[in-house]
Amino acid sequence: VKIELRRESDVPLYRQVAVQIRDLIRQGALAPAMRLPTVRALATELGLSRLTVHSAYAELHSQGLIEGIVGRGTFVSAQLPRTPIDTHGAHEPQAPAPWLVRGVLAELAELAQRRELISFAQAIPAPESYPLREFRRALSNVLDDRTAYGYGAIQGDLALRAEMSRLLLERGIVTAPENILITSGAQQGIAVTLAALAHPGEVVLVEEPTYPGFIELAAQRGQRLVGIPRDADGLSVDAIVAACKAHRPRLLYTVPTFHNPTGAVIAPARQAALLKVAAEHDLLLVEDDIYGFQTFDGPPPLPLRATGGEERVIYITSFSKALMPGLRLGAVVAAPHLLPDLAGEKHDLDLHCSPLLQRALANYLRHGAFASHLQSTRELYRTRRDALLAALECYLPECTWTVPAGGLSLWVTLPESLVEREYYFEALDHGVGFARGQAFFPQPQSLGHMRLSFGGLSPQQIEEGVRRLAGALNALQHRRLEAVRVTRDRLPLV
Numbered sequence: 103v104k105i106e107l108r109r110e111s112d113v114p115l116y117r118q119v120a121v122q123i124r125d126l127i128r129q130g131a132l133a134p135a136m137r138l139p140t141v142r143a144l145a146t147e148l149g150l151s152r153l154t155v156h157s158a159y160a161e162l163h164s165q166g167l168i169e170g171i172v173g174r175g176t177f178v179s180a181q182l183p184r185t186p187i188d189t190h191g192a193h194e195p196q197a198p199a200p201w202l203v204r205g206v207l208a209e210l211a212e213l214a215q216r217r218e219l220i221s222f223a224q225a226i227p228a229p230e231s232y233p234l235r236e237f238r239r240a241l242s243n244v245l246d247d248r249t250a251y252g253y254g255a256i257q258g259d260l261a262l263r264a265e266m267s268r269l270l271l272e273r274g275i276v277t278a279p280e281n282i283l284i285t286s287g288a289q290q291g292i293a294v295t296l297a298a299l300a301h302p303g304e305v306v307l308v309e310e311p312t313y314p315g316f317i318e319l320a321a322q323r324g325q326r327l328v329g330i331p332r333d334a335d336g337l338s339v340d341a342i343v344a345a346c347k348a349h350r351p352r353l354l355y356t357v358p359t360f361h362n363p364t365g366a367v368i369a370p371a372r373q374a375a376l377l378k379v380a381a382e383h384d385l386l387l388v389e390d391d392i393y394g395f396q397t398f399d400g401p402p403p404l405p406l407r408a409t410g411g412e413e414r415v416i417y418i419t420s421f422s423k424a425l426m427p428g429l430r431l432g433a434v435v436a437a438p439h440l441l442p443d444l445a446g447e448k449h450d451l452d453l454h455c456s457p458l459l460q461r462a463l464a465n466y467l468r469h470g471a472f473a474s475h476l477q478s479t480r481e482l483y484r485t486r487r488d489a490l491l492a493a494l495e496c497y498l499p500e501c502t503w504t505v506p507a508g509g510l511s512l513w514v515t516l517p518e519s520l521v522e523r524e525y526y527f528e529a530l531d532h533g534v535g536f537a538r539g540q541a542f543f544p545q546p547q548s549l550g551h552m553r554l555s556f557g558g559l560s561p562q563q564i565e566e567g568v569r570r571l572a573g574a575l576n577a578l579q580h581r582r583l584e585a586v587r588v589t590r591d592r593l594p595l596v
């Protein structure tokens with residue numbers, strides 16, 4: 103077994119071993135039923151502890167890639183699990199590969215801790231934009247209220263739900279506080295929705311690419327995902343119809359406004375088509391509008407919920423991107439008959455959100471500073487997006503990318519010659535991080551991508567970061583040319 107370890111890498115050694123053996127199995131270099139070295143032998147060969155190799159084998163075992171036969175040793179599974187490389191066009195329901203997504207998400211979180219890096223990895227707002235003065239005032243207004251320190255309502259503090267109901271009018275959504283559930287961010291909104299409305303093993307439709315946190319949650323809950331491709335106008339309705347006929351799913355998860363990772367916006371005609379097809383196939387649409395307030399130019403497009411989707415759309419939003427992620431506050435709006443089940447799941451998870459923080463946020467919203475906060479961050483992020491676009495144009499002409507009109511990220515397609523994973527590690531070596539495209543798909547992909555999030559970086563950091571990305575790309579391509587040259591030189595002269 104030929105395995106190369108990068109001991110300086112943040113990826114744990116057992117994962118490096120597991121991933122490389124997995125790749126060798128996938129490539130056929132390790133054939134089904136082939137015997138693998140014993141844990142002890144491989145540990146000695148690689149200079150690793152037996153525990154490390156054992157953990158790698160355990161991971162491969164849990165993926166069905168290897169099997170142990172008592173008394174004989176460890177073998178590549180005789181019957182390998184199916185792993186399609188490209189899910190586009192092939193709408194087979196697949197349990198997402200949690201090891202894949204988790205690994206990539208762990209990488210993403212780790213990057214944020216590495217100070218020497220310029221990291222485009224996390225879609226975060228600019229910390230310098232946090233409205234500390236206004237929020238301190240809001241907090242101090244509620245600090246002496248004893249009821250803010252007790253248990254609160256499962257559905258959320260009424261003061262915050264009332265403010266939410268007012269705020270949502272700006273997104274064109276008319277809803278009473280009774281139809282709002284306060285959640286711990288959009289992530290919990292997704293979690294309660296999946297728990298209340300989709301059974302384990304059931305097929306759930308997702309757009310491809312999509313938010314990794316959704317893929318991971320669905321994977322944990324044993325849901326099978328069918329990817330729906332997107333075009334310039336949004337989700338492919340034909341693919342939805344085909345998937346509905348084949349699998350009769352109940353839920354489709356989508357980020358129609360400033361989509362994560364591309365930043366794209368659904369076209370109005372596509373919105374109407376989506377709502378129509380949902381009604382025809384009794385499909386509920388889970389609309390994640392977390393970036394909906396963050397437009398760069400002009401008012402953002404209306405959400406599905408506000409364009410005829412009152413019955414079919416479960417609308418999720420959050421203050422994580424538009425205000426401060428550490429508040430951990432978001433909301434779900436759903437038809438009244440769905441709310442009791444959603445609130446029941448919220449209760450099971452954590453009873454309710456912190457009453458103190460909910461009151462403080464309600465107080466902050468009531469004083470009207472949110473609109474001016476949005477206005478000033480709009481300019482900030484527009485400037486950062488433009489700096490990123492200019493840098494890409496200048497340094498990475500080999501790539502193509504989206505031009506978002508809102509949100510915090512854009513999506514880059516790498517040249518075909520680049521292997522995403524190799525490029526990712528090369529970029530880290532050059533001092534720059536990004537979110538690997540693979541994290542945004544439930545199944546392995548052949549074409550490489552990266553999501554670049556610009557919200558938390560200054561224009562100078564953005565330019566320097568893209569310069570480093572270009573350095574990494576050039577280094578890889580140079581090495582590849584070198585390898586070709588060396589091989590050519592070795593040919594016999596005849």
Ligand SMILES: Cc1ncc(COP(=O)(O)O)c(C=O)c1O
Nearest residue numbers: 287288289313362390392420422
């Ligand atoms: C589309 C989308 N949904 C949900 C979340 C999670 O948000 P929150 O921090 O509100 O839980 C994110 C965060 O990146 C996201 O991009």
